[in-house]
Amino acid sequence: MFKIEIADNPNSYECPSDDTLTRAGLRAGLGLSYECNVGSCGSCKVELLSGTVESNWPEAPALSDRDRAKNRILGCQSRPTSDCRIKARVLDQYQPPRRPQKFSATLMRSLQLTPDMREFQFALQAPVDFLPGQYALLYFPGVDGGRAYSMSNIPRADGQWHFQIKRVPGGAGTEALFEKLSEGDTIAIDGPYGQAYLRTDSPRDIVCIGGGSGLAPVISIARGMAATPALAGRKLHFFYGGRRPEDICGEDMLRELPGYGERIFYHPIISMPEREDPAYWAGKVGFVHDLALETIGKALAEHEIYFAGPPAMATAVQRMLIQEKVPQAQVHYDAFY
Numbered sequence: 001m002f003k004i005e006i007a008d009n010p011n012s013y014e015c016p017s018d019d020t021l022t023r024a025g026l027r028a029g030l031g032l033s034y035e036c037n038v039g040s041c042g043s044c045k046v047e048l049l050s051g052t053v054e055s056n057w058p059e060a061p062a063l064s065d066r067d068r069a070k071n072r073i074l075g076c077q078s079r080p081t082s083d084c085r086i087k088a089r090v091l092d093q094y095q096p097p098r099r100p101q102k103f104s105a106t107l108m109r110s111l112q113l114t115p116d117m118r119e120f121q122f123a124l125q126a127p128v129d130f131l132p133g134q135y136a137l138l139y140f141p142g143v144d145g146g147r148a149y150s151m152s153n154i155p156r157a158d159g160q161w162h163f164q165i166k167r168v169p170g171g172a173g174t175e176a177l178f179e180k181l182s183e184g185d186t187i188a189i190d191g192p193y194g195q196a197y198l199r200t201d202s203p204r205d206i207v208c209i210g211g212g213s214g215l216a217p218v219i220s221i222a223r224g225m226a227a228t229p230a231l232a233g234r235k236l237h238f239f240y241g242g243r244r245p246e247d248i249c250g251e252d253m254l255r256e257l258p259g260y261g262e263r264i265f266y267h268p269i270i271s272m273p274e275r276e277d278p279a280y281w282a283g284k285v286g287f288v289h290d291l292a293l294e295t296i297g298k299a300l301a302e303h304e305i306y307f308a309g310p311p312a313m314a315t316a317v318q319r320m321l322i323q324e325k326v327p328q329a330q331v332h333y334d335a336f337y
């Protein structure tokens with residue numbers, strides 16, 4: 001166990017040699033800045049002022065040669081090998097609403113959602129709490145590093161955590177999950193993480209925007225809203241985009257919620273139709289952020305907005321929300337990589 005001190009901060013914390021600087025800090029309740037937790041975004045960069053660390057992933061894309069020259073390291077990938085002193089951003093917005101923990105979980109069931117997306121349902125040894133919209137790190141046997149996946153459910157009495165995962169061709173994590181993991185197998189999970197969780201104290205209606213692999217967190221937000229008495233009067237518009245009709249899913253999950261069709265509305269759209277034929281697809285064609293703007297218009301700025309999906313979609317949604325002057329405090333997302 002090593003002691004980690006933070007410059008200009010009265011708090012220090014303990015980090016075991018098999019944990020990372022960022023995650024051990026979050027487990028201790030400190031608001032160390034981070035976002036993706038998988039070495040891709042760079043939000044967790046800290047300066048190593050003294051001490052030594054080893055990196056889980058020295059080639060992680062978020063660290064540049066300039067960073068290395070300045071003794072900057074990725075807190076989410078760095079395991080201490082001595083006591084350390086770091087210069088880090090510690091902010092209230094990163095303070096974990098639920099402290100993350102490591103546990104093992106057994107795959108109970110998996111369900112096909114679309115040709116390349118499945119829901120994986122894991123049973124935990126003991127329930128671990130999380131907030132709708134948060135994510136976890138899943139560790140698959142034989143795969144270097146954890147993979148981040150959002151929970152699609154809300155906390156349940158039986159403690160199950162569900163994930164909706166899109167298979168990525170050539171991806172090490174999804175290949176191990178889709179091809180090698182069987183029902184009854186146990187994996188290591190670490191969570192919950194993320195800042196895009198449901199705000200239950202907001203007086204605003206909700207817009208959810210999901211694209212492709214970004215279904216799970218926004219389904220969890222919708223389920224969370226429906227289950228929260230304080231949000232009983234809120235409306236929710238749920239936009240979901242895929243490339244082709246067979247990629248579109250999620251409506252059946254929303255239909256199960258009380259208020260579907262009255263205060264919960266589903267708006268699907270596809271971006272790459274193969275032909276013009278109402279028997280093939282009679283709905284909207286285009287990008288999901290354009291559909292949200294077309295449907296909600298200027299009133300977007302009066303909503304609480306949650307979105308998730310691949311980087312290109314997330315960038316387009318962000319640009320649209322800035323153009324529409326939606327206050328940043330009302331916008332909630334964890335970038336996918």
Ligand SMILES: Cc1cc2nc3c(=O)[nH]c(=O)nc-3n(C[C@H](O)[C@H](O)[C@H](O)COP(=O)(O)OP(=O)(O)OC[C@H]3O[C@@H](n4cnc5c(N)ncnc54)[C@H](O)[C@@H]3O)c2cc1C
Pocket residue numbers: 035036037038039040056057135144145146147148149150151164165166167168170171172173174175194213214215216217334335336337
């Ligand atoms: C916050 C967040 C939430 C997400 N939620 C979902 C979701 O709900 N559903 C979904 O389908 N996808 C989700 N993703 C994407 C998912 O995490 C994977 O990137 C995707 O499934 C591809 O993984 P792969 O292993 O198949 O591909 P790969 O190309 O093998 O791996 C890509 C990912 O793994 C990380 N990585 C690669 N090599 C290493 C290494 N050696 N050590 C450590 N990390 C490594 C990369 O940073 C990258 O994130 C989410 C991503 C993030 C960041």
